[in-house]
Amino acid sequence: MRHLKKYFKWFFLLPVAILVQGIGFSQELPSILTSSKSDDESYLPDFSYAGYGFGEIEIPNLEGSIINASDYGVIANDGLDDSKALRKALEATKDMIGSTILQLPKGRLILSDVLYLERSDFVLRGAGSGADGTEIYCPRPMMYMKDPEVLAELREYLLQFDKRQREPENNIDLPFSQYAWSGGMIWTQVPGERVKSYLGKYDVPETVVAEISSGERGAHKLRAKNISGLQVGDVVQLQLFNKTGSPDSDLVKDMYKNTDVKVGSHHWEFPTLPLVRQEVLVTKIAKNEITIKTPLTVAIAPGYEARMVKWKHLKQVGIEHLRMTFPDASFIAHHVERGFNGIFLTRLYNSWVRDVVIHNADSGILTEEIANVTISDIQTTGGNKAHYTVAMAGVHNVLVDNLKVFNRAEHPLSFNTFSTKNVYRNCEVFVQPVLDQHSGANHQNLFDNITVHLNPNEDGSYPLFAGGGAPYWKPSHGAFSTFWNIKVSLLSGLDSTSPLLLNGMSDGPFARVIGVYGNHPLKIAYGPKAYIENTNNEIVKIPSLYDYQRTARLR
Incomplete structure (x- = not known):
């Protein structure tokens, strides 16, 4: 965190006149909201159904039978591995009728095996994500654990198609890891169901x-x-x-x-x-x-x-009020992650993750085939370079709200293959931000009221919209992907008189890029037929498109 503190100190010492350079304010509704046309040129999707309960109800504070993990031999702060005791406590909840909470104690727990959550109406609850709360320390990467049976198809796919990370300039020619985009130390699943179709x-x-x-x-x-x-x-x-x-x-x-x-x-x-x-x-x-x-x-x-x-799925599953910590580890290469993965959500509906801090993970929270899930109040931190922080892949109507990214990641915010109608709202990326759209037929997703902190390239540009993904799944996204009220905070280069060019997306069609502004004048280059409005103007009257659309719908 020390490198971030120096940015904050430097930032707040800047003269106010410099901070407001380039910022405008728009009290008028953007034209795309007031247009009476319904054609492709002016179409704006309704994103308001994302999240738990279609955005209509709050995440519940689930009440029910409370099982104390300490009753099953889980002892915090004793320096001993708690995996067997945690699994024993989980097993005790499987056949319980009605809502069930597995309560974790305060202090550090040591986990060296995967915790599979396999029932509905269940909450894994810690005592808090802060210093006096519950810490789950994971000392071993998943590559040293037994191969998950459910990822056997993925492992065969990686071998059959010779998926390797090849970087001759770095003397790297290594096979992809099964944990590059799958798996987690806390893992929701419907037993026996595929994570994803590969073969x-x-x-x-x-x-x-x-x-x-x-x-x-x-x-x-x-x-x-x-x-x-x-x-x-x-x-x-x-x-x-x-x-x-x-x-x-x-x-x-x-x-x-x-x-x-x-x-x-x-x-x-x-x-x-x-x-x-x-x-x-x-x-x-x-x-x-x-x-x-x-x-x-x-x-x-x-x-x-x-x-x-x-569609087989679990429902009313919550993971909340805890932090997960992984050890310091050197970066090997992209796609060669060892499996320091936090949470893997699969086959979930009307569920949530909230108030979780994840430190030093290869990927903080990964998702696959979930719908109407809210992931809120998450922080990712650490000195290790991550692949993902909180990623959306193959999911529908998922809301990621108030995610703070303090660590370096290849894809800090990412809509991945088959993702539709999902929302990142009120999120902030402090290190090398990218608003990634990762190919694979993903379309109609929303980056909403996002703040990014960045250092521009020497040529006066920054690839904020760079999209990843394999060539066989290009283009980077389908029509009507939307950016709304994106605040850009330059950490350097404020002495330049030229606008900062935000680019990186050449093949994403019919995007909506509305209200990108910051502490320096900006200009935008975006792929074919993008609708661009209110550049250099904060949309003060409607800071969140998701909130605006939800309020209008529920009224």
Whole structure:
């Protein structure tokens, strides 16, 4: 943290006149909010359904049966490994009826094996994330633990496709780690369910409950040609496919709006893999019409072979009030992480993580196939370089709120493969920020009221919008990804009279970049047909688009 303190000290000693240089204030509503048009040029998605309870209710302080981990041999601050005792305490909660809280004691606990959370209506609760709270110290990386059976398919995929990190200039030619984007010392899962589809030979028939023939973008009503076993109240996965074997399919064209961007081969080489998916709550069924709680991200046409399938998941799961610490470790290479991973969320719905500090992790919180989850009041810290802090991959309607990133990370904030309608809100990145969109058919995600602190490059630019990801999943994102009220704090270069160029994104079509401002004049270069408004003006009247849209909807 010492390197950050010097930035803060230097920052607050700056003359006020320099601090406000380039800042404007907009009391008017941005034009995109007041436009009566609904075409692609002015379309703005509704992000207000993200988070626990669709943003309509607060995260609960779950009450129920409280199991004290100390009753099962968990002893803090004794310098001995607590893994067996923690697993014993977890096992005791598995068959309990009703809401159950596993309460961890104050002090340092030592964990050298994965804690799998495998039931609904369950909270893993510490005594606080501060110095007098609960610390889970993880001395060993996951690479030294037994290989998780559920990642066997991933390990085979990495070998079969020879996934390696090759950097000749650094004398690096090393195989990817299975923990580069998966796994965590605290891991939610539905036993026996795949984390993610990697190899088609392991695909099994899914239980189809409805075949969907049509639906409009942004609408809640779908037309079905067949409904079988679907009921009101079900949470299912809506899937859309490109089975044409072509990059020129109507679905791909719609996702990227016919822009001149290179579309990677994974968009058409895996016809049984749904290209667009949403986890949806069914609110009404009337003959052949199905109503869902949340709006469609893209219109549905008959050629997409859209369907609803059963989706196995946990619900009402919470992880809260603790901190996780990993030892100091040297950086080897990108994708070669040893597995100092904090939390891995899979197969969750209407759940949460809150008030958690994660120190020195390779990845703080990783996600895969979760929906309507809120991850709030998180800090990531440490001197180790991370891959991710809190990452969203294959998820829908997830809200990450008040994340503070104090450590260096390859992808500090990241929307990854198949992510849709997710929101980073009120987050702040203090070291080498990137607002990453990581390829893989991700679309309609929101960076909302974000603050970044940066040092510009020597040429007067900074790649704030740089998007990662493999070439076979390009472009970096689909249409209508949105940036709203992004505050840029320059730590140096304020003596320059030239505007700072924010760039890094050349292939993300139809983005909405609204209200990027800072303590120095800015200009923006963004990929094809971006809608850019209110540059150098803070949107004071509507600091958060998510809050604005949610208030309007609930009114």
